[in-house]
Amino acid sequence: MASIDTHADGLTSQSWVERIPAHYYFIAIALISMPVFAGDFILFQIFGWTFILGVISLSLMFLAGYGGMVSLAQMTIAGLAGYMVAIFGNSAIDTISQGWPWYVAIPLALLIAVLFGTIVGWLAVRTDGIYTIMITLAIASAFFYFTRQNYVIFNGYSGFNGVLPPQLFGIDWRHPVAFYYLTLFWAVAAYCSVVYISRAPFGLALQGVRDNARRMAALGYNVTAHRVAAYAFAALLAGIGGILLTWQSGQISPGTAGIGPAIDILVIAVIGGLRHPVGPFIGAFIYVLLKTFAVDVLLSLGLAGERFQLLIGLGFLIIVFWSPDGLLGLWERFRSSRSRDPLTGRNGGGREL
Amino acid sequence: MNVPVSNMTRISGNGVGNALELRGVGKSFGALAALADINMVVKPGERRAVLGSNGAGKTTLFNCITGDFLATAGTIRFFGEDISAFPAYERIRRGLRRTYQISLLFTALSVLDNVYLACNGVSRGRFSFRRPQRNDAVTESAETLVNMVHLDSVRNTLVSDLSYGQQRQLEIAMALSGAPRFILFDEPAAGLSPAERRELIDILTNLPGHVGYIIIEHDMDVALRVSDSVTMMHNGRIFKEGKPAEIEDDPEVQALYLGGENHG
């Protein structure tokens, strides 16, 4: 985790078009033209879900990778945003839902998510390492049990169904193609904002806080305020992901933001890699593929379907033991071993991600 | 306890009383009293050397002044303001700077990024989510400082790849960021080559006249060359203060330091 974005290009400004590497354009074309060759199920269920989980997981990667703070409350913040659009906007539970227009309900939901994330951060930054994980996990489970028992606001065990995106521009945003582009747009926006901020003064200072908090204080930085601000920004990402997740399934209930999903978000980020913002999306893609297809594969092999959880767990273990930097780390090692000079053993020119 | 100083014009320039005023400052680590009853007055623009054997409490004194640790007793005033209870960042924003005896740098970042962080910490753009523009003032001052300590050839190199001497130079550059009013140098010359030492002395003697400092230095020759006054410490206490010449000639000091031990 030591060297995120080590090349110092942030302070010299070329034209931004020149700075985008060629393979980015290929990926962009592939993603934009996806609906031409992929079916509805792939668009909605595989890619839509990948982008959503990627965004939520990205909020964890931002905190952990750049800030050195592992928060298990990101799924809770996402869930809270989902609940808030259901409560302020429309759902099938019209005794609770206020039915306010989307341009009120969505900003309000995000605002509450950011406020909540700020409070979580304010509590969590007093702790370090394993204690941060414990306190955020405690918040996640408290939220889970609270929503399950509270019927006045959160409608208890069953939560809300019929939570749909607004019919903006006359488009049904839950139609697979529209939903694909909607989630793609927010995934790209979240990814780009994290990449951009990582080299802005705030992001650079956050990395400084991660590496040496004492020195940062001796340079004039209020370390606590910086960490809390990072939680607030991460909460905005998680909130966006949470609203999209609620629209995708059309419902939100305590189970959406339970302990299991909270840990899944961590697993996704770790499998993909915490060193670069693309990691969470790679992790999410693998997670979604496993969750969608592993059951069928296992059944066809004559094994019980539930074993796919075991598969994810095993994959997690292998990654943690073998490559603490996730699949990104594996890929980098593979590239640097290929570019290594067979005689001197020295590294040829594998550029850092 | 006021020290007569050689260069009166430089020192009387800033009429805010004292740059630094310590009254009864103490610091205990459990049962160990690392500092006890430190009283010390440094005028604006004054250059003070602190000498003392290993474990005398010199670094602890710096840590208490900058707020890396809070002192357990006494008051610290910085240009008249009581900063005893301030967190480190508030003290730094008031113009206090320091270097560390054991380099405390961001090894995963480049040289320029390290200095940029230092310059940005005392600017208003600390929380900016926008990347710096071309000709950004903070970036430019960072570049100036990198050039000043002759690190321009390695400005984009990761700090972990720098030599020891270069890392020490970088510590100096970071302490000069922003508009320092007073700087604490913790053994900046330790481990430097003679050429690097000369460069360091150059940088120190060429600092603007209103910038005062305290320098911890084991090498008596260097210490006496760059300071107006000297404080001797022993076992967490100050036991002698005076002009360099007085200290050098003091029989007690000679017996304790100049005869026996030889650091650096």
Ligand SMILES: Nc1ncnc2c1ncn2[C@@H]1O[C@H](COP(=O)(O)OP(=O)(O)OP(=O)(O)O)[C@@H](O)[C@H]1O
């Ligand atoms: N964080 C700490 N915790 C406990 N004891 C400490 C701590 N820092 C310093 N000390 C103790 O305080 C005393 C003074 O240490 P200090 O580092 O200030 O000495 P120094 O004068 O800077 O010595 P040197 O010349 O070796 O740098 C020592 O006995 C040291 O062991």
Ligand SMILES: [Mg+2]
């Ligand atoms: Mg020391």
